[in-house]
Amino acid sequence: MSTESAPKRRRVTRSPSPEKYYNLDESYEPYVPIAQRRQAKLAKLSSLGAASDKEKAKRAQEEADERADEEREEELRKEKARRERTLLMEAQEVHNRKAAEDAQKTEVEKAEEKDAEILAAIAARRKLASDLELAKGIQYTEPLKTSWRPPKYIRERPDEENRRLREKYHIVVEGEDVPPPIEHFQDMKIPDALLKFLKSKRISMPTPIQLQGIPVAFSGRDMIGIAFTGSGKTLAFCLPLIMFACEEEAKLPLVKGEGPVGVILCPSRELASQTYENILQWTDALSREGKYPRLNTLLCIGGISMSEQSHVLNNGLHIVVATPGRLIDMLEKKRFTFNNCKYLCMDEADRMIDLGFEDDVRNIMSFFKRQRQTLLFSATMPRKIQDFAQQSLIKPVLVNVGRAGAANLDVLQVVEYVKQEAKMVYLLECLQKTAPPVIVFSDNKNEVDDIQEYLLLKGVEAVAIHGSKSQEERQYAIKAFKSGAKDVMVASGVASKGLDFNDIQHVIIFSMPKEIEDYVHQIGRTGRSGKTGIATTFVNMNTPEQTLLDLKYLLMEAGQKVPPFLLTIDDPRAVQGGSLKGCPVCGGLGHSISNCPKLEDTQRRQMASHRSNVDTGGY
Numbered sequence: 001m002s003t004e005s006a007p008k009r010r011r012v013t014r015s016p017s018p019e020k021y022y023n024l025d026e027s028y029e030p031y032v033p034i035a036q037r038r039q040a041k042l043a044k045l046s047s048l049g050a051a052s053d054k055e056k057a058k059r060a061q062e063e064a065d066e067r068a069d070e071e072r073e074e075e076l077r078k079e080k081a082r083r084e085r086t087l088l089m090e091a092q093e094v095h096n097r098k099a100a101e102d103a104q105k106t107e108v109e110k111a112e113e114k115d116a117e118i119l120a121a122i123a124a125r126r127k128l129a130s131d132l133e134l135a136k137g138i139q140y141t142e143p144l145k146t147s148w149r150p151p152k153y154i155r156e157r158p159d160e161e162n163r164r165l166r167e168k169y170h171i172v173v174e175g176e177d178v179p180p181p182i183e184h185f186q187d188m189k190i191p192d193a194l195l196k197f198l199k200s201k202r203i204s205m206p207t208p209i210q211l212q213g214i215p216v217a218f219s220g221r222d223m224i225g226i227a228f229t230g231s232g233k234t235l236a237f238c239l240p241l242i243m244f245a246c247e248e249e250a251k252l253p254l255v256k257g258e259g260p261v262g263v264i265l266c267p268s269r270e271l272a273s274q275t276y277e278n279i280l281q282w283t284d285a286l287s288r289e290g291k292y293p294r295l296n297t298l299l300c301i302g303g304i305s306m307s308e309q310s311h312v313l314n315n316g317l318h319i320v321v322a323t324p325g326r327l328i329d330m331l332e333k334k335r336f337t338f339n340n341c342k343y344l345c346m347d348e349a350d351r352m353i354d355l356g357f358e359d360d361v362r363n364i365m366s367f368f369k370r371q372r373q374t375l376l377f378s379a380t381m382p383r384k385i386q387d388f389a390q391q392s393l394i395k396p397v398l399v400n401v402g403r404a405g406a407a408n409l410d411v412l413q414v415v416e417y418v419k420q421e422a423k424m425v426y427l428l429e430c431l432q433k434t435a436p437p438v439i440v441f442s443d444n445k446n447e448v449d450d451i452q453e454y455l456l457l458k459g460v461e462a463v464a465i466h467g468s469k470s471q472e473e474r475q476y477a478i479k480a481f482k483s484g485a486k487d488v489m490v491a492s493g494v495a496s497k498g499l500d501f502n503d504i505q506h507v508i509i510f511s512m513p514k515e516i517e518d519y520v521h522q523i524g525r526t527g528r529s530g531k532t533g534i535a536t537t538f539v540n541m542n543t544p545e546q547t548l549l550d551l552k553y554l555l556m557e558a559g560q561k562v563p564p565f566l567l568t569i570d571d572p573r574a575v576q577g578g579s580l581k582g583c584p585v586c587g588g589l590g591h592s593i594s595n596c597p598k599l600e601d602t603q604r605r606q607m608a609s610h611r612s613n614v615d616t617g618g619y
Ligand SMILES: Nc1ncnc2c1ncn2[C@@H]1O[C@H](COP(=O)(O)OP(=O)(O)OP(=O)(O)O)[C@@H](O)[C@H]1O
Pocket: 201, 202, 203, 204, 205, 206, 207, 210, 227, 228, 229, 230, 231, 232, 233, 234, 235, 378, 379, 497, 498, 499, 500, 524, 528, 529
């Protein structure tokens, strides 16, 4: 509306109207003068006074009820508080009692309790058996039967004589009805053709692990075989499989699509290749004279083309030597089956069962359709792994030559303190100690490459091998080194376990591995099959103290010279008066399970949280 067009009005001042200042809805209360209000109140009061006695009594009752309710609530509140106080006091008492008990416990006892808790958590691991067997509750109770028997004179030999023989060869056995030790290959009923071949390789008398292990395996028994590096374990588990395969082939020849009858599992491709080569030599020697059948063996490892071995798969297959990954792949693709497989051997078994491979092993076991003979071999086998493995074996026999994890006594161990920056130069000097071949170990792949480069620059013929190299590079390095074309092989842990190189003169450990078991395997590349060798190890302030302690005790156990800087390291357990048992997880003598380098940090953390959950009732 335009102000122009509106009619002009006179501005009038008026008192504000109720419409302007108040909202005229139900809430509007007109003004009541005070005298009028007093009048109304009096009237109301007098009407109240006139209320019936009944209503008064009712109101009084309600008030009494309310008061009673309040009192009851108050009582309950007090009772609850009293109970809470009692519980708190009890908890406090328990806490005080526990604190007093703890205060009385020595540090050693506390440490032992903690170790026991960690061990219990490890023991709770799932049994090492196929999921199918576990699910169906299949449990075999008797070992497999074989037709092999020792000669009569050995069968009739008194137990006392068997015990004496074991003592003579430092063999410790555990288990029921352990088959007798046999001192001569001939008495093991090994075919002449094979004996002749072994003799040509200067293998004429069985080593301790062979003289007890082969009769155990020939008898069809499950076994755990532990003996130091280079003591001939490979023959001890391959020979029984070869003889078993011969027997099966003689009974009913295998045709395409049938077999294998036995499998050997290895933790690395290199070790599997080496075992495969050995089996080829031994089976060739057997069949050469025509009395024994030709056996087909398949190498089943990653990084190689399987089509090259199609001729093996086109015939009946007797033996498979494999690494877990490729084996599972082949089984899943049904390139062969384990329907008739009755022999499973795991070389370097502690590694196979160890955290990384445990599930693969279970998976592989689930492909077996019938009872099998299971054998586990290694130079290092901590008690905990032995116990764990034993639950999965049927009436197993433990054959132990020397302490599991002990160093080979044929290796002269030298430990030197070398500053980090001086290592390369000192390595050159060290290489002069012996003639080639020499292996240099470092667990760091980059360091392996650096060392090789440095040696090549200095004119040393060196090859290198580690897990990041291609399979061809790895094969080339091993071939060149084995053939003597190269003097030095620089290697990471991959080459340490089980590899059998001819007459290694010297092993140089450029970087001390954290786990003492790895050290034992690494120095074990020299001093094999009765020869002697030298191992030089560089340590410095980067080497963890507990590793140095493990090393110190290992040197002492092997009667080696302990350098002064190792002698000065005190063992906290000894200082506290604790017992100096080997770690049940890695076998290291210088620490307990709670600071075992092998128990990975994450696992330790998991266990700690398990413990605190139990402590606080958190489950
Ligand atoms: N009875 C024997 N007499 C002499 N030499 C043997 C005998 N048995 C095996 N050897 C030789 O000893 C060497 C080491 O054998 P093998 O590789 O089986 O040792 P290992 O115990 O498996 O060692 P590692 O623990 O390092 O794997 C091989 O060269 C093998 O030919």
